[in-house]
Amino acid sequence: MLTAIRWRCSADSASVWCRKSLPSSCSWSCGLIGTVTVRQSQNTLREQIIANNLASVDLAAELAHRYIEGTQIAVRLFARSPFIEQSVFSGNFSRATPELQEFLRLNPRVNGCSLIDSNGFYRATGTTPAISPGNSARDREWYQQVIATGKDYLGLPTITRSTARPVVPYVVPILNSKAGIKGVLLCGISLAALNDAFAKFQTSPSARASLTDQRGGGVILAHMDRGRILKSATGRNKAVDRMLKGERGAVETTDSAGELNLAVYSPVPNLPWGTMILQPSEAAFAPIYKAARQSILFTALCLVFSAVVCGLLARRMTRPLVRLRTAAGRLAAGDVAIRMNFIRQD
Template sequence: MSSRHLRFRGLFRKYFLVLFLAVVIPLAANGVSEAWLGYRDQRARLDQLLGVEARSAALRIQGFLDSITGQLGWLVQLPWTEEPDERRRIDALRLLRQVPAIVSLTLVDGSGRERLYVSRIGLNRTESHTDRSGEPAIIGARSKRIWYGEVSYYRGSEPYLTVAISGNRPSVGIVVAEVNLKLTWDVISAIKVGQTGSAFVLDAPGRLVAHPDISLVLRGADEATLAPFQAIRKAVGPAGAGFVTSRDAGGDRIAAAAAPVPGPDWTIVVEQPLSEAFGPIYTALWRTGTLLLAGALFAGLLAYALARRMTDPIRKLEEGTERIGAGQFDHRINIRTGDELQRLANSFNAMAAELAVSQERQERIAKLKRFLAPQVAELVDRTGDDGVLEGRRTEVVAVFCDLRGFTAFSARAAPEEVMSVLSEYYEALGTIITKYGATLTSFSGDGLMVLVNAPVPVEEPGLQAVDMAIEMQRSVQELIIGWRVRGHRIGLGVGLAMGPATVGRIGYESRFDYTAIGSVVNLASRLCASAADREILVDTKVAEAVIGKRALIRLGMRRLKGYDEELPVFGLSFDRKPDAA
């Protein structure tokens, strides 16, 4: 029972695993490849996005500076004269008002002398004529038209940039402007990368020029503040080389990309928290994971259901065959799957039906074995056909045996002795009957009747019957020697007759016997009754069958009980071996 259960589970598990994996493996492979491709796509997208953001941010910072230099250009269009230029002073003051980032303006004429200085909060100067031609701003502007100085910190805090612009000819002079870079805050804080990403600007030596958190910029040249920003720029490497991952001042992982601000040689770095930059990937991963899980669950359910569907009929088959095997032939396996399994079940059902028929016959044959010679029984068994037992008329040899003096003996002897004698007697005769393939039709007490040539025909039935009778006599005579020693006076007489008789089964229900009906039976019985001890009496037909082959003794005509006329009777000698006769 337990092994059967185990086998069932094993099959179920196999089916379940195969079905489950068949769904889950492609699903997982698809999910993983999709996630990987998605990750690559997202990286490429991020690379592109941050690159674009960096370049656009650089353009905006450059735009901030360009708008200032564009305005400054107005001041270097007309040549200076030696007279004070009131018009230009008003222009400069208006420019201060127009461009809030400009802190002060210094206007220098063609020969490098300061002609005008206007300041947002300091005192203005006019016509001071201080020689400024040696200053880097003036030299720079003369060679490059637009010159950007280095970032310096006003009072150690506010980042100031000096910008100098020369006109298209030396006589118009040069304007030097101090620009408060704190005002880039409007620009830099407006740059949003994604949801929470931002940008910052570093100058060439790595000082913070612009950052959305203005207080970081106002800390000035503070190494501790600047270090994380310089680290990011270093990680990004040369501007435009794609994005990198780094850590911001707070230690959070970020994706960063850089672009140059060409004018003042600054670098703008755009950064986005990695969690946000890879947000879509994480979302996709979650989605894939959830789908995979749901898919696996579904696959599990499906596999379970399918495996059940497959193993259930098999289990039914198994159970059915077991029941049929146990002899329950009326059991039918009920499978309605409409496939091979149903066909198999139908075969089993047909087999069970056939088995039932077969078993019925077997039972019938088993009963026949009792009176049939084993060879005959085997034949019937083998062919599965008991048709030979059907009633018919045929030529048979009827053989009767009967003990002489048995009635007197049985009346005298103890029952155990009687049964012992009978047992030895039948044992001896039974062996011989079997040996000769004769059919034992009936026995009662000390007498028995044997048929030869029915139900199975034999060659030379007469000879066969005679040989059998001789052997019977010999065998029993040996027993008789023993019995006589024990003081029993018993002998054996045998009678044989040959002729046509009706043979077949008679009886009812399970009580069947095979018998022969006809005068030949009668005759054999009379011959037996007439036979003395050690005598084998045969009729004419038997004698004719064995004449010349066995030693016959003509006993002449005898009057037999129940017969009106006397009949010729022959005796058989059995003292010597038949083959020697």
């Protein structure tokens, strides 16, 4: 009889454990697995989003490079054309005026085009209104650079004297057969045209792309807000500082309004420039938030399903225990004729 009582107690304990602990254990296990899976998926998706944004800013940098390279090639070919060289070598600069005007008409990327002699004086221009012959360019850094090196030079962004428009001066020396500088061709690469071309590159409605000259502490060349062209790169943060150093990367920063943004930056190949794409973190990582909501819903459904399945499994497992407990109770009461017939399926 004592043995029967012990059997009954053991059966009661096992039955209670199966019915209460087994479903909760299964639910906790499913929840833990779901949480780990969601976290790993979020990290993977975050890395993919950052990689995609870096690819976009690299593409923007390549666009700027190709734009400037194409313009420079056109200017160099024009500077080495026989008519321009003959005009400079003969000292009859003014005869090149119609050619300068035609070059400007055919090249909308260029704003202003002038010939300057080896003494630094303007001698011919295709710009209207024209710069008065005799005006000096010797105080300009681009003129000093090209005279010192004898090589073409992309100057610092500035405002043209003739049209008062923002440009990046590009200067090509015109050399004689002895590599002596007889004059220079000055062409201003229009920042307005560059900004229009750059504005077409937009990865998303909330993204803001910009192009900055890394020299002089950072001068904005292209921006969604045209009023910021030729302004200093303000709101200095880690992203701006790293871009001005010629680095490539991604970082989350806080703007002046306190909004968290994802900033990706990359140098422009073969130019002292850098590109940056700024996007609110909430918009940039929206796919993560959406995936997280879906994962939470899926995990909750899995928890409910596992709890139901484990509950049914627990009931199936405890049925023999309940029968055993009943039999043990009857045996303890003195019913020695009871028999237990278990059919095992495990």
